[in-house]
Amino acid sequence: MTDPILDIRGVCKAFGALQASQDIDLTVRPGEIHALIGPNGAGKSTLIQQIAGGLRPDAGRVLFDGCDVTSLSTAARARLGMGRTFQISSLAMDYTVLQNAVLGALGARGDVFRFFRPVMRDADLLAQARVALTTVGLDEFEALRTSELSHGQRRQLEVAVALTLSPRVFLMDEPMAGLGAEGSRRLMDLLDGLRAEAPILLIEHDMDAVFALADRISVLVYGQIIATGTVDEIRANRDVRTAYLGEEEDA
């Protein structure tokens, strides 16, 4: 088996008496989509923040490509190649769609402290940005101000910005939340092909999408991972069915 890109070992996080993460182990291997599911309040967002760098775990380690990144900042982890999309879009709303995509390409290239060359005339950055926008299907909206985009288009742009970073792993926090059926299908096709570029840790509520896409699924309930396995294993798992999927998912 190949070494995992992302390896979370024994991560614990408590807020007062609330155990948001209890001894969590999780790996993301090259070429896979690893979905993290769980009911509201299970601690999914807390976990992704600990992986991306917004929160420090109380105990445990986060290994990225074999290196311990537990004490690194969000920015440092991003520079190492963690490409994150946000649950609540945090795009630069005053900027155009193209500017947001250029931002990603600029972040990936890293030479931000340049003060005199017009960035929107940089052919390399523009080319990378346009490729990403075309991939997510936003190329015809590049001149639009981001605040004018629909909710679904903003989600697509979030993904496009992550693409321009050419990360080593994608951390996607509910990329399909609030998308219509058509938008979800489109994004699913995109993510399906994306796993070849870099593995994806996918937090998602949309069960159809998760079961269609994921290579492996981990189920988080009350801060604990109660099961990890392939789609079929998770469907068959009795604990998961009682704790999370309920009766409606009778397979």
Added chain:
Amino acid sequence: MRREPILNAVLMVLLLAVPLWAHLTDEPFTITLATRAVIFAIAGVGLNVALGLGGLVSLGHALFFGVGGYAMGILAFHAQTYAPLIDWPMTIEGTKSMPVIWLVAVVASAIAALGIGALSLRTTGVYFIMITLAFAQMFYFFAISWPAYGGEDGMSIYVRNGFPGLNTMDPIQFFGLCYGLLLLVLFIVWRIARSPFGLMLGAARQSQARAQALGQVPYRLYLTAFVISGAITGLAGALFADLNRFVSPTMFSWQTSGEIMVFVILGGVGRVFGPVAGAALFIVLEHSLGGLSEFWHIYLGAILLGVVLFARGGLYGLLAGRERAHD
């Protein structure tokens, strides 16, 4: 053609035409007013780098204005009294040369901005406003209680400092010098706003989480913007001191910080030429309303209230519409 470049051109031509006309009709006071407007505009353009591009509401920019002013005052004071600035380890004399004074003013205010920014930028929001204000007040009271350089009374510089090839005592020539510097500063800020740094700084202003996810540390972006901003405002301070041939602690006062912010808000926050329009309007109001009543600030306050309530984008927002996203 878009309205904004036209407005920029009209503004800059007017700002040049009024003092030229005053020169021809022999009205030196009007030239002085125009020079004041140009110098205030430079200070505002400086603040706008922090406030407009970086979203950093600094209520302490009088500090940099004052540092620039005192850089000029101290250097020129030593030159006019023939007392060396320091004797050891080497003798450094004062100077009456404007380029040297400008350089010292810019470097000194940049260093001040680096130190103060490094501390203040650990806070945000109201705390940032208060801490920048507090630093400026510290400098204000320090200047008041520093007898070597005039203390509360300030100090007079009897002859305006010199610039190679120009007679700076001639109002129109000094105006030309300040106007040239304004153009230079506008060009620099215009390029910065469109540079990779400017784009990322704006992203950090809109969403810190976004900047971090792009591998950037917002603090570094903010601090860099704050230093550039302070340095430009410092240059304006040196020019202001030279215009009046007088330096006093008032330059450090919180009213000065407030006025610089008023230039930016009146003109249009984040618009490169906004503070120029704001400073020009301020001078016009000060002059016309000031003639009507001693308490002209009441009317200024009413106008400012109107701008904040009904024309968020200031003069530029009103006349040129929303800023174009990119070109």
